[in-house]
Amino acid sequence: MNIKDLLNNDSETRTSGHMLDDSFFVKRSNRIEDRIIAQACEKFNNRNKVATTAPMDFDKFLAAGNSNHNEAESMDTDDVQVESVEEINENIDYMSDNDYGYSRVRNPDRVYNAPVDHVTDYEHFVPTHVSNSRAQAVSLELFSMFFENNVSREVYDKCIKIVNKYMAELGSTKVDSLLSYYRVDILLKEEYPVKSVAYDMCINGCCRFSTVEEGDFIDEDETCPHCGEDRYKVERASVKPAQTFQIVPLSEQLRFELAHPEEWAKMAYGTRCLAGRREDVREDIFDGDAVGRLLDRGVVGQDDILVSMFVDQFNPFKNAKMASSVIHVINLNIDPKERYKAGNMIQLAIIPGPNHPKDIASFLELVLDDLRNLGANGLQFQTDSGLVIAKVHLVMATGDTPAVSDLMNLAHHNAHHRCRACFSYGARDSSTTCIVERDGPSLLRTEESLHQSVGGMYGVKGPNIFKDLPTMTSTAFFGLDEMHLLGHGTGQQLYVALGGKFCPTINDGGRNAHGIHLQDRLKHHRYPFALDVSLEDIDKAICASRADIPADFTGTWRSLKESNGKRKAVDWIDFLLFVVPTIVVDHFVFDRTKAAVMKLVTACRIAQQWRITAANIQEAEEAIGRCHAFLRCEIEEKRLKPTVFVTNQHMLVHLSYMMREMGPLRAYSCRPIERTIGVYSAAIKSRKKPGKNMENLLLGKAAIHHCLGCRPVICATNDRRTSNFEVASNDVAGPQLWSRPTRSSLAELAAAIGIECQDLVRSLVPFWAREGIVSFEENDEVVCANKMWKDSVVYRVRSSVDSRHGRANNLAVLDDAREYRFILKFFSQTVNRVTRLFAAIDCLSDVQRVNQDLFPAWDSLAPGVVKVVDVKSIKGIAGLVHDPNDEAIWHIIWPLLKYNQ
Template sequence: MTEIDQSILNDVDMYHDENDTSNEDESVSNSEYTMESMELDNTISYKCACNFEDSEGEAHIYDSSRISTNTFTKAELMSIHLSQLMLQHRIARAAYRDIVQFINTVIRDHDDIMMEPGAKISHGETVDALLKSKSSVKGHEYDVCSSGCRLYGINDDQESCVDCGKPRYKTDPDQSQTPAASMKLMSVGDMLSQMLADPATRELLCYRANRESVAGQLTDIFDGDNYKQLVQQGLFSNPDDIAIGLYTDGFVNQKKGKNSYTIIHCIIFNLDPSIRRHGMYFDDISARLRPLEDFKVGNPSKNIYQPSIYTQLSTFSGSSFFALDELHLIARGIGKFVYDLITVTLTKETKFYYTHPDNTLNTTEYPFHIPRADLVTIGNCITSSRKYIPTSFQGSFDNVFAKIDGTRAVDWLYFLLYLVPTLVVPYLPNRAVKTALLSLVKGCALALQWTLTSELLDEMELYFKHWHSFLYQQVQNNTLSRSVFRPVQHYLVHIPYIIKQQGPLRCYSTRSMERVIGVFSKLIKSKSKGGRNASFLVERFAIHNYTSTAISICDEINLIWPKPYGRESYMDLPNDPSGAQLWEPFHQFVNLNDDSVEGVGGPSVKEALLKYYQRTTGLTGHEFGDSVVVVAARLWMDSTVYSSCINRNVIVHSWLVGTVQFYFQHVDFYGFPHFLAFVEVMKEHDAAGHDSSVPIVKQWSQSTHTLGHQTQPTYAVISVNNICHQVGLVQYPPNGNQFYVIAPYYIFNNNMRITKGNLSIL
């Protein structure tokens, strides 16, 4: 038995019920469980190691000598063993690839390594000690209460905790003051100074000082009024000044664990945004934000009994100083709230129903009522739509109506932005509630844009006011409980103001902090001293990050990497080197009259290509003979990789949706090269009946069969520059060939019906 066999058996044993007292030797006589009761369908052909002809007997000799005698090389055996270790320890595939590349580098450089004194690969503890000895980055150890109540300062002479009374020091016969518990803290200023000391990092941090704002646009936190006011006050005058945001959150790393942890996370705004990334009811939508004086001196009438500690900061600006987080407010807050509103028939929840004075519920006039059967239909459509969603959408698109366990914040966000306006809204009982919910979705979608203008902020504010006015009217009509006015609803009203003051919400999202929490949750192993464990991890990460900044380890050891993209792996246009690129693999086709180009007949490609030149140049009647067509698998444009996926295409101010079959380069009649896409175009394009801003398409026309054969697909050749968005398709419930169109964080025009395209323009 091999080691992997044994590990599999061990895994099976883990599921054995130790409390099961049944007799394992007892035979099972019930025919329901015997092998003889199983009937095999002999008409089904099952795959096996051998095939039998009708004239042959079903006999086959299995030769075990092929594997029982070792015929593997030593390298192959080591590879097999490594693969078994990966399975046994559940190592991710990405880590597996990195480990293989590292081992191959060690093999390549074996002779050089063995000439070094004490040559060996060290364990983690040894590496950490080595880096500490070479690095100036270190954590400072502090005494803490063994119950986690408090941290003792450097000059704190207390010998017991003032909260729980536990002694600060262990009982020691030698009378030495050994702390009962301790943890390490890192100086944020220390770590930022280390970053400034590195020339390459210091250059990246100059983004803040060098950027120029575009009038009328909000694209970063430095476009907000708060930052501009701080600059006018003389702050951030030095190009090396660093703007940071501090985030805090609590988390647990075990479902039933007793320990809870608090993370203080720092975002450095000086870096380019592309580097940064990853019971009370408020129905008064006109409520003002808390004035600055309440923070500085307190306001007992508002339960503010002492000044906020943050008022001591020179950058404190009042309510907007705390900003708003899109991940918790819009994604997990509003997204989950809308789900709760529409699933009362599924969850049997009654909190949103209006309660009459006699304690009976008004269920008949509930504005968000969707029958249980319709919710099941919506869930099935979500499941069937997953294959049409490109990877540019980060959500899982799981059926939340079947199971919500494990649903992430980003999944709730995608549910709100893409599934609610397409699948949910059509099932709502009347147009008023449909329009109100669509206003909420549009307002949230605008709030998540990276670039905003004052006009868009005004539009966003109107959407949120419409949504709140609808809810308020329903509460007044006794069809909805006042409990719908939760804090997350109230915060929506303040989003436009916060964006004006601090810039777009996406610039200071907590997504980065949530990713870090995910990392630490898995790495904290201690059950009794989790805080100390976490503090040592912080120091370890800081030292490794500093070392990686100071020394490019991968370059120094010349680590084996996958084959890099060379000049031969992509093509760009000679007159536009900064524009679109076609990426490998490439295939070359010469004769369009005979060749089949990626499964499409050459004549069809040639016809579509001729129509493309007629549309774009206005010339007609031109013919071209055998011309070289270089087909590419992928397109890179606007920092996005497009593969064989659904794309939205704009031609003559009309929109069309199609599936890109392949990309290719073609030289026109005058010798100029073009980057083109060969597209199978959807048969019908329109806007949804419940809202004209939701595009809808059909894969086939209503007459899918003509004279007994299937209608031929419609192909078109387009310039890659006419591709506007990588989109996904959400299945339309009544028709399996009809789909709603969605695009990541994009709001379509108000009336997509006006600009819809038709096949005649191709």
């Protein structure tokens, strides 16, 4: 081995990231060689700070790309140069304390100093991490952008050649050149050596076949027990499985990830929650009664890791019939603010289909075997501080309604006992199973019934695959997804109810009448959901409001009638939480309906909160009870069809139970998996071999997410005061003024916002009282801007809103959440070398409290008052909903806190 080998990035002896195995300890020469390489790289990396010229600046090059990758910024690292072999032996310390961002893995030599009993089980040790070079870090960032947008290998390589040629012309050295597709692919494999395991499955996606051990007899005539298709196919005189799917084991992914000190540090959140549970407030799944029981029974320890599993079905092709399923895991020990980022979530497998599995348990059995071992024996891995043993427990397995029925092994569709939580009986009405519960609520399914080994009663087809898990203590183990329940379920059902769907005296043909004529007919039949405006007027008001709804709202705010079957759950949730209480409730003909619907909105709004108290849960329970009592009364009076009580409507009864057991519904929402499915659907392009395409994406995305993670490329922050941003002197990392800041005098600023200069001065003086400032001159300069970034929200001034943006982020909510003001101008002022940020705002007057003080109404004709406030007093953004009857009346709404969008 010579010095050229050390410098060759493509050499087979390059610092490796392969998992340790027996050969690592047998072949001592390989061990010594790896150690020498690692020591050399670290030593030369340190020397490079003096020996090399300044590296190529990639910041401008990545500026456009970073807009789509907010979680990763650019990073400066040093390149490696070697002058003499003798320097290799000078560096004894193997670990690098460098935290420049992306990490490359290598085999740890510290294992050799560990106690003997630690070394005996080699699979518990994983590579440690060192920093990538600058070129590698930037190449990974670019590769991620190309990979996730399904750009071909050829296009990527052509782009890299163009960039490298441009950098060379600017005098960049060869070590700064970006990596080709091939070299990035090799780098990913070295950085993420976790391997997937392939299993045979039915070519139609029915089930997974049992594993054939090496040396066992292979039955070439074996067929699927569900569809009869052959397990094997013969190609060129060799027997091959007709179709396979791959699983990336959870234990291997966690072992590799948590060995990194940054990833292991994230587990501290879960440890704190398990050690200090609160009874009165629920902000996460740790605060629920279910986790409390597991702690009391000793099933879960305070240092353990809790995970949840999601199973959902998707079709990657719009114009073809195909049903693929993804198995998705979330590490609950990570703080919710970071938990739902792509780099922190785990995909175990994608079942390619093409049909929905008839035996989902056969696929999940492999995952459950791994989880049982993690729960009983724990996950073992090596860190800087020694060997870590952490048990991992599955505390929830969930998905949408069909997926949960599969997981619980319950009957689907129109089964009489189809509620996952209780033994309620559903009666048939017009080919629809409805659960009216005229005799009161039914008993909940017991823990014993979940662990039973036989089926045939209360809709249970047979034992579920989780029956032997000690963490399954109630039906809450199977979750309750707020997105499908409140969006596609409650919100959409209420919208179609406004169109008369549940009116028993008007058939489908009678509901074809348009506009107010339909509502007049519904009013004549005393239909409870009759309106004094047409449904078309409601849709027009929604569309007209779109330009005044900030991007913080997740819905599209377009007509719900135009594409009733294509609207997403978030559109229906926005309709339920914001449109109904502002412009629908007031237009119900009957007062009894107004009260009942507001109760429904109140309960659903509580279910959308991240922080709920015992009083909130009790309020939601009572609100749903009164709403359902109203519906049953209308059914008894023959003014409403019983089919309003479909399964989703019935499941609202169990909202309070789920929040007591598992905490806020947002903590186990299906939103993250739906977002993940969207990413995979966009990336899967192969129709000839979609299964192989899915396998490559599964491993590729896992590697990219690990490399990018949440670790930035550049960890050093720029001084915003010397760039195109304005920040306060005492809060450089705080709010920032954007959009080409310009210098103006106080007189010019006063004229721009429509007030006298002396009034502007009087507004500013109190903020500078500590500096002894009593007045300002008209010619004193300020720096004005049209945008502000604060708490991940971009605020715009009112005059800068362009119709092309479609959304206006210019109505600010101030400290007390009862003051709403349009933003006229942002500006910074510097006095005695101290810089502060201000906003000139137009206060809304004649704001009235309506609808149980939920959302106020504002008369837009009332004149406002211009004031100046410190930007720190701005606490959020609000939107305006137009009234369908009065164009001057706008309803003020604001979004809820969210982590998992």
